Amino acid sequence: MIEPSAAETFDTVIIGGGPGGSTAGAYLAKAGRKVLILEREKFPRFHIGESMLPFSNDVFKETGVWPKLVDGGFMEKKGAEFCTANGTRFQRFWFARGISPEYGQTFQVERARFDQVLLDHAASLGATVREEARASGLVLGDSEHAVTYEWQGMTHTVRCRWLLDATGRDTFVGKSLGLSRVPTQEDRRIATYAHFRGVFRNEGDAAGHITIVRLPGGWFWFIPLDAEKTSVGYVQRVDDLRESGRRPEESFDFVTQNYKELHDRLREAERLGGIHTTADYSYRFETFAPHPRVFFVGDAAGFTDPIFSSGVMMAMKSARVAARLMGEADAAGAAGLSPAQRRLYTRDVNRMMTVYVKMITAFYDNPSFELFMHPAPVLNIPSAIVAIVGGATELPFRLWWRMKAFYFFCWLQRRFAIAPRIDFHAEETPRPLARKPMQDAAPATAPGV
Ligand SMILES: Cc1cc2nc3c(=O)[nH]c(=O)nc-3n(C[C@H](O)[C@H](O)[C@H](O)COP(=O)(O)OP(=O)(O)OC[C@H]3O[C@@H](n4cnc5c(N)ncnc54)[C@H](O)[C@@H]3O)c2cc1C
The missing domain is CATH 3.50.50.60 (FAD/NAD(P)-binding domain)
Incomplete structure (x- = not known):
């Protein structure tokens, strides 16, 4: 040195x-x-x-x-899956089925x-x-x-x-x-997270998928890190946490015990190490x-x-x-x-970020999320969504217009139910484990891309 x-x-x-x-x-x-x-x-x-x-x-x-x-x-990651915390909806994405199948895999x-x-x-x-x-x-x-x-x-x-x-x-x-x-983002959010052992795992090629579980006002992630360890985190509005009167880790425990999908996934889990929190980060x-x-x-x-x-x-x-x-x-x-190059750098990085800011806004908007969870194979739009979920930030025309079409359909969904509505509040009370997590539904609901 x-x-x-x-x-x-x-x-x-x-x-x-x-x-x-x-x-x-x-x-x-x-x-x-x-x-x-x-x-x-x-x-x-x-x-x-x-x-x-x-x-x-x-x-x-x-x-x-x-x-x-x-x-x-490192754990191979071939896709992502999204479901509702009350276990009523499930959607699994495979990167290899996106508009750019060469980006079929990465790592957790x-x-x-x-x-x-x-x-x-x-x-x-x-x-x-x-x-x-x-x-x-x-x-x-x-x-x-x-x-x-x-x-x-x-x-x-x-x-x-x-x-x-x-x-x-x-x-x-x-x-x-x-x-x-x-x-x-308008809302300030807080994330509470830890590593666990014994969390439910998918089998086969989906073993490395990230699972996102959507709640009425927040979401959970499940990221398999190796054969044993899974990262689990809860993101919620700071205002909701304040109103609940709970500390972040109490809120984490409360929610995992009260939503079926979370309860099922964590029923045999054991926490490894401490709980972390990160707030106010956008x-x-x-x-x-x-x-x-x-x-x-x-x-x-x-x-x-x-x-x-x-x-x-x-x-x-x-x-x-x-x-x-x-x-x-x-x-x-x-x-x-030059001043122009400085603007160019800011614009280029901003443009990539904006692709996500729009998708994030859609994720938190219930009608848009309903559409996201019900990707009808129209105009090959689901494959464009898969590419964005996989990290496509430079939007060539074939991707760009499909994204625009997706946001147009989101706008329609806010007015008319072109995709089935989701009742996020159904089954909010604690229930005994009645079935396996919803990965069984994947073949029927995987996007037709
Ligand atoms: C709750 C949560 C969940 C996330 N999940 C994901 C995810 O699943 N996937 C994903 O891609 N991203 C995720 N992110 C985002 C991800 O953490 C960051 O975007 C990423 O780490 C950014 O990398 P970076 O190199 O810019 O900064 P960092 O990874 O934060 O690295 C910055 C480094 O700078 C060092 N440093 C800070 N100050 C100083 C100083 N004064 N002098 C010297 N060194 C300094 C720090 O020690 C640190 O090592 C998540 C973020 C949060 C908050």
Whole structure:
């Protein structure tokens, strides 16, 4: 490890060694840049965000980390399934049946190990990685920036031409610059989650599916992480939690005992470790390139509700765009990004995020959810939905118009019941286990794509 001097200089400093930071580090080190990644924690460390999307695979392959993930024994994920908590509806999606069947599979990951693989990979490509190194100060300059960080009991300063903020929801640079964040959702939500053993599992190819269980005002995720361990989380409105008068973990227990689908899935489960909570997490900055040589990537740019598991993919894709734009600016001999390039970066990342913001709005809108849960094989729209659920954010025309058609049908559904209505409140009272979870219904209801 290099001993830093007071005036150490790197071409690029990346603050944060999560998927956004390590992916940016991999692209930039591959391009021959001298890169420093500062990571506050000692890896491996717990992190939430465990379900990947197959459209991330391109990034894994481009950076060269793909074989390490394949060899890493991570759980294969081939699709997703959605059901109602009262057990009345079930819908299973297979990525291979989407409009882009080549994106048929990805992984469920325990982030402690996954993030370590990505960070080690960036280091193997030549990035300098410093763990337990917390960025604490920042001065942006015309020709270079200075970042102050705490490491090994001392304060250090590093100078750089380019700076990437990949600090996740800490948004270190955005906060240091005093930039304001705008919410991406009206309702504030809180997530309560833990790892469990003994949770119900699908058999066969669906064993790695993520299961989303929709309640009247919230939802649960079930993410199988390995042969034993399952990540289970509950997302609800902060206002609902407050009104209930319960603490987050009490609310988690109450709901799992009172909704049949949850009760069935967790009846033999045993919690491993503590319960975590994360609140108030949907926002975005107005610009993701606040300076000609500064980028925000991943959650440091913005964060949307995790219902469609888009966070890690967004972090990696924004890192990819940032690395490309840096390359283009340097190849052109420019001092940094032009105003147009800065707008372009913000627009490109925003556009990807907006695909999800719209889907998330539809998920929480009951009539749209009714349609989502009843994808009639009209105009091949279900296959477009599968592609979005799989992480398609660049919308070619064949996908774009089908999404528009889907939202049009959602609009119709709000006025006329073109798909069967869902009664979210049916069977809300505790019931003894009467049947297996609804995976048995899958063959009959899988989307005809
Ligand atoms: C409840 C919940 C469920 C989620 N589920 C999913 C999911 O299923 N799938 C999915 O893809 N995404 C999910 N996400 C989103 C996912 O967690 C994030 O989008 C993803 O981790 C973003 O990656 P990142 O690299 O931008 O930030 P992070 O992964 O948060 O990494 C940021 C890193 O920066 C470091 N850091 C912070 N401040 C400093 C500092 N001052 N100095 C140095 N280092 C610093 C942190 O230690 C951290 O390691 C979920 C999020 C939540 C809240």
